[in-house]
Amino acid sequence: MLTFIGLGLYDEKDISIKGLEAIKSADSVFLEGYTSRLMGAGVKEMEEYYGKKIHVLGRDDVENNPENILDAALKGNAVFLTGGDPMVSTTHSDIRIRAKERNIPTKIIHGASIQSAVCGLSGLQNYRFGKSCSIPYPEKNWFPTTPLETIVNNIAQDLHTLVFLDIKPDRYMTVGEGVSLIEQMAEKRGVKPPEIYVGMARAGSDNPIVIAGDSEKLKSAYFKEPLHIIAVPATLHMMEKEYLKNFAFL
């Protein structure tokens, strides 16, 4: 049996009771540690809290050599932990399909994800979000402006945009960096940049920071530790504006 378990947003206590019970009764515990990670808990803290040894998986273990995971799931109860909600990454889908091909039963235990958490943090209504986008760190001779296209396209339809910021092994994109890159994309394309941004940091922790305002304000604000994320709102409805004024310094 292979159970995919979402760890939720921030630390070792964001997992559901159901998820914790599944870990406690597992024969082997794998942690997917490269598409997402819990910022509020290290592997050691998780091992202590869950009372289990955790096998941390790198990209290669998951994408090219998932044999260890599948073997463990054939022999006993294996759990596959991921930050947020599982299956957001296609590599998780791929492992579930491979398990099915070997007749290994699979199951998903869901966790809180940033996608709905931003609604609570920002007060921006769920049903008003369009397609989301991700901003990668630009590289030499590579500076894609497609994220801006998504934002502009959403605003034209009066829809908000959730903007994921790049996560690299050694660094995390900040709200300020993200806003600055969006402005550069707008300049490159010769379109007007967004007027308002909502920057959010450490969703799910005891001290999330949420600040709404124009690019100057957002670039000079200090959001502290990662992970950071940005929402670019379309027209704000009355209640959304009121919420941002009360909880995001608009």
Add this chain to the structure above:
Amino acid sequence: MLTFIGLGLYDEKDISIKGLEAIKSADSVFLEGYTSRLMGAGVKEMEEYYGKKIHVLGRDDVENNPENILDAALKGNAVFLTGGDPMVSTTHSDIRIRAKERNIPTKIIHGASIQSAVCGLSGLQNYRFGKSCSIPYPEKNWFPTTPLETIVNNIAQDLHTLVFLDIKPDRYMTVGEGVSLIEQMAEKRGVKPPEIYVGMARAGSDNPIVIAGDSEKLKSAYFKEPLHIIAVPATLHMMEKEYLKNFAFL
């Protein structure tokens, strides 16, 4: 102090450890019981499991008379429970704003929500979803076709659509009813209805049902107990198609 806690998707064990700890240390526990509800646990089961008396709130308690909640939060630690992730409804935003006006500190503890759960159940990728929509039960002389507009608009942009189905005090819209209403909307507007649907039931439970196919297949499939939800896919990427073949009988 007023803490908004998301209960997650299905039963009393879908809450996070953090959420459970907050309930255990609360002086009063309120449950918002009309915009969402846990299908896998009644109030009695929740009270037993959480070890607390639960005050169930109707629409009037939340929207017009939230004084009891605010008074309890002024005097001690009050928690406000909702299915899924909190703040998805504007009435929750409103209560948080009212609390702020009285200088009551507030906090959010997130829970798993259907929005990301559908990605795991269907394998449809998160970043490929456009705006979502809701189908209400039609009434005499009232049959809105705006949900279809959202679906058609998303498909034109090659985006999937998450379609919420109506929840009434005495009934829950089924996948079959939803698909049939979408087809009627298409007929009324003179446009082609979607070719494929993914119907899902009881996300977060031990026995979710996920079936993908055309309208005839979906209308004759039996999804059993609520809650039901539909995703209308745009073009399927290879891995999405593979996933639906393996886990949704495509």
